[in-house]
Amino acid sequence: MLSDKARDAIREQMARYPVSRSALGSALYIAQEECGGWIPPEAVKDVAEVMGMEAADVQSMMSFYVMYHKAPIGKYLVEVCQNVSCALLGAHQVVDALEKKCGIHIGETSTDGLFTLKAVECSARCDLAPAVQVNGIFIEKMKISPDEALQLIDELKSKHERGVVEENLYNAVFTPEKAHPSAQKAAHAASGAASGAAGTG
């Protein structure tokens, strides 16, 4: 089910680490990105195949971490922190408002596939309390009120209807070391070799 591009991206991650298994976390992000935000069982098998592991071993990793989704999620993943400072400053009320507005409970996805609501543990932005994230990006507003949370849902709906495409970094895998001059030289050499091969063919 994973494309050749995704498989190559996983192999590139494997080459980054002293021990290739360290790339399993990145591999699961790559699979999740390709599968539209969650990791179906077939993708687990494919990751296992590319990485030379047992599928059960990959599954054991995936099932441990909350950011790998085991079921389809909405286009907008809306997460509300429910830890101490956020709870004291109105997280409960924000969650209530969002549940009513989207017609779903925490943990569910709206029938139109647009929204998944999640209550999360301390998301490390207690200055914003209650902290709200959409696809991992914080709403940079202190003390968001239930009304403002409802507006947020309207804005996201409107964005969707207008076909606004935004970069989603939730599953992003970063390889900054590729900026190194020697890596660029290597890339040139590789493309040179490739075009040379094409010439002889």
Place this chain on the structure above:
Amino acid sequence: MPEVKIIRKWVEDPQQAKIDVAMSRGYYADARRAVLEMQPDPIIEMIRSAGLRGRGGAGAPCGMKWGFMPKAPTAERPSYLICNADESEPGTYNNHELMQFDPHQLIEGMIISAYALRVRTMFIYIRGEMVLTAKVLADALAEAYAKGFLGENIFGSDFSTDLILHRGAGAYICGEETALMDSLEGRRGHPRSKPPFPAVQGLYGMPTTINNVETLCNVKHIVAHGVEWYRAMGTEKSTGTKIFSVSGHVNKPGNYEVVMGTPLMELIEIAGGVRTGHQLKAVIPGGSSMPMIPKDVCEQATLDFEGLQKCGTAVGSGGFMVFDDTTDIVQVCEVIARFYKNESCGKCVPCRIGTDFLHKIIQRITRGQGRREDIALLKGTCINLAGEKMMDSRSFCALGDAAAWPIIWGGLKHFQNEFDYWIENRQSPVGLPAGQSATL
């Protein structure tokens, strides 16, 4: 003592994340000087003499930890340095700020540290949920690579070091250093037994040092300004500054850097004071793993390792949560208990079962179904998790302590009257009816 800006000096400038801006402010000059002009061991000695202690939670002496690393690692047995950027301790949000707004401070601190520890490969294990921060950090790392400050023969020296950015995927336990290493190896984040300590057998079984973001940022400044300058700040045993993330019932929540030893009440003033119209009730000074202290203890407390220890709590990660007189302490304890129940990794029985018991008992109380014997049951469960006194752990790793301490040494120690009130009256002592709690 007022707010200081040493580690946080440039975090409010949105341009600071760009390498040219950072370099115009002298960044990377200290790493260059260290790599080209200094020997590794004197740097370790500097960190030891400066008295730098870990800022992530445990407060371990950084120089001592570094001293356990091999002096001559080989290609077959390399040393690793990991920056623990899995900031997840409830109430703490300063690592994210340091990385997102001044990433080059961390990178430079890590280059100096790698040189001192003779490390060829470093890692930043960044919390998965910090999506935007990871992107900013990745861009900053690409800039540092392009300038030749990372990679082969950095600054034109014969020293080479790489830095790999690794995203976590959502698990509090991975902030525990041995669980972090398991996670980085592509496994479930389960803690390992210590000893062997990471400096002997860490990542991939190799000697490894794990330091917090703020700790590594401090390294840059110690090397830049010297031991005497650093030791002039703080107390004898708690040197330098500490960033506290202030949240809860204050007028101006935010990250504030203060010199170690600053009176606790001054930090509340710096953060705009307790919410207008209300009185202080209690503070958790070091993240939710550390016990809360009531107002009268806060008034005696100073913000340094020994000062807070004397008050029966700790600096921890600097997650400073302020509670005013509207706060239902039992409900706060319920949120804390739920957190550790959710985040227990499941490896050891005392923690897996004990954290669930704690949550269930407190939840029963806040649902108005508490029983008189629940107080003793709570205490007993805490003791089964974390022993009869602090640092007498009975769980595999510190998560069990972290779950029990805020209940037995915080909520129950200082506010047992509120637990009793809930049990007697089946309602909140601060007037919240049962079922309308702050908790979900």
